[in-house]
Amino acid sequence: xxxxxxxxxxxxxxxxxxxxxxxxxxxxxxxxxxxxxxxxxxxxxxxxxxxxxxxxxxxxxxxxxxxxxxxxxxxxxxxxxxxxxxxxxxxxxxxxxxxxxxxxxxxxxxxxxxxxxxxxxxxxxxxxxxxxxxxxxxxxxxxxxxxxxxxxxxxxxxxxxxxxxxxxxxxxxxxxxxxxxxxxxxxxxxxxxxxxxxxxxxxxxxxxxxxxxxxxxxxxxxxxxxxxxxxxxxxxxxxxxxxxxxxxxxxxxxxxxxxxxxxxxxxxxxxxxxxxxxxxxxxxxxxxxxxxxxxxxxxxxxxxxxxxxxxxxxxxxxxxxxxxxxxxxxxxxxx
Ligand code: ISE
Numbered sequence: 001x002x003x004x005x006x007x008x009x010x011x012x013x014x015x016x017x018x019x020x021x022x023x024x025x026x027x028x029x030x031x032x033x034x035x036x037x038x039x040x041x042x043x044x045x046x047x048x049x050x051x052x053x054x055x056x057x058x059x060x061x062x063x064x065x066x067x068x069x070x071x072x073x074x075x076x077x078x079x080x081x082x083x084x085x086x087x088x089x090x091x092x093x094x095x096x097x098x099x100x101x102x103x104x105x106x107x108x109x110x111x112x113x114x115x116x117x118x119x120x121x122x123x124x125x126x127x128x129x130x131x132x133x134x135x136x137x138x139x140x141x142x143x144x145x146x147x148x149x150x151x152x153x154x155x156x157x158x159x160x161x162x163x164x165x166x167x168x169x170x171x172x173x174x175x176x177x178x179x180x181x182x183x184x185x186x187x188x189x190x191x192x193x194x195x196x197x198x199x200x201x202x203x204x205x206x207x208x209x210x211x212x213x214x215x216x217x218x219x220x221x222x223x224x225x226x227x228x229x230x231x232x233x234x235x236x237x238x239x240x241x242x243x244x245x246x247x248x249x250x251x252x253x254x255x256x257x258x259x260x261x262x263x264x265x266x267x268x269x270x271x272x273x274x275x276x277x278x279x280x281x282x283x284x285x286x287x288x289x290x291x292x293x294x295x296x297x298x299x300x301x302x303x304x305x306x307x308x309x310x311x312x313x314x315x316x317x318x319x320x321x322x323x324x325x326x327x328x329x330x331x332x333x334x335x
């Protein structure tokens with residue numbers, strides 16, 4: 001069976017997904033594209049022979065669409081995700097699931113009403129082989145339990161429209177999710193420190209920031225978020241256990257040796273750094289939809305991450321006070 005996919009959001013991320021579905025992955029086909037900018041939807045849809053729509057609602061109602069990929073801005077995710085769930089269609093929704101805990105709760109309620117896990121959140125790092133190995137090493141127990149996680153999230157630069165809250169809700173949200181995934185426990189408190197800002201930023205931005213979070217068992221996480229580092233896209237993560245550490249391989253392609261010394265190419269963006277992870281994520285989603293199964297992170301994961309984001313934003317607004325993360329009790333449905 002070929003899974004007939006409808007894409008909502010014809011921007012950069014949506015186009016990158018179309019490219020992989022059409023040229024690199026098996027089992028799926030993009031049959032419809034929706035965007036509020038109908039011309040953008042047409043531009044993506046026409047070469048594929050797909051139908052273009054000016055709204056997500058029309059695409060979701062199309063009986064030829066089996067499953068929905070949402071790649072719009074986080075702020076507008078909830079209505080489309082809820083409509084797809086109510087139509088009984090599987091959804092792969094780019095992160096964040098939504099920008100408020102309330103919207104995430106509405107999505108979880110819709111899912112529980114339908115009685116089926118239909119929503120996967122696009123936390124693609126869960127599909128990165130490095131993070132998977134780190135998780136397996138911790139879970140094996142060989143090196144004891146975790147005590148610390150050191151993370152660094154660096155981007156070469158960000159556009160002017162990127163504002164300080166995006167340091168948390170768009171960027172650090174990846175470490176929030178990967179740490180929950182690696183440690184298999186919730187983050188219970190968080191604070192955000194703001195060091196001296198780099199001069200290589202737009203004036204409105206506070207960059208870099210450092211997130212310091214604590215989990216249920218007391219593991220301490222530190223995350224340097226630094227989005228105008230100039231030299232490239234670089235993600236580091238080191239998990240410290242009682243009897244050893246494991247560090248994520250970064251930029252692990254080739255090393256050139258010449259009269260200038262040793263050097264390796266550095267990625268420019270998440271699309272190339274996490275190419276394999278994105279492909280694995282979308283491929284496994286397509287396979288799971290074929291089998292009528294859920295895969296990847298759940299709406300609960302999307303909700304839990306958004307609650308940590310909220311607490312971190314509160315800390316940022318209160319000059320780095322440690323803020324307790326408040327959540328509803330986890331519904332048995334997501335156990
Ligand atoms: C972007 O949306 C991503 O998801 C990238 O992984 C992250 O590095 C970047 O800061 C975000 O804006």
